[in-house]
Amino acid sequence: MAELYDPRYGALAEIQEKYPMFSDIVVADKRDMGIQNGRKLEFTEAYDDRVDSPVIEIFDPNLQGDELEQAIIGEYLHEAPRRSPEYASMRSRLNDIKTPGQLQDDVARYNDAVENYGETRPYDKWMEVSGLDAFIRGYAVGQWPENYYTDLQKQVIDSMMQQIKGVE
16 A cells, blocks of 8 residues: 655654554555545445555545644544544443534435435434534534534534543
């Protein structure tokens, strides 16, 4: 696997230095393959039959610089609950404090994934594996508008991100 390097951002080691909890996760640069099945990147957990350890594969050649860093951090979030009980607890709490509008948006995002991206998992499984991490990532890396989140949700996500950085 090619070492992931982006001239505008730097080596993967810089990202892993910020998030040492994930320094053992292989990040494979497969951008020469292009987007695969509509996926710009893919996280595969160690518990999947296909791999022995977690791996992130980057497919989209347009992922560069800050956007690439944000994508990798977003994929790290899938592994965080397994590595940090504190993070897992905050993640569960965050799901419990979603607004009614956010819950409706979750259903809409799920239905879009089913209709347009071949999602086959039941809603609850999708939410646990993908949907909640997308909600966290949206604020954590500035992918979604900040005003979409309540002040309490922002505080919880900020604490979650500090936890995975190893900052008390």
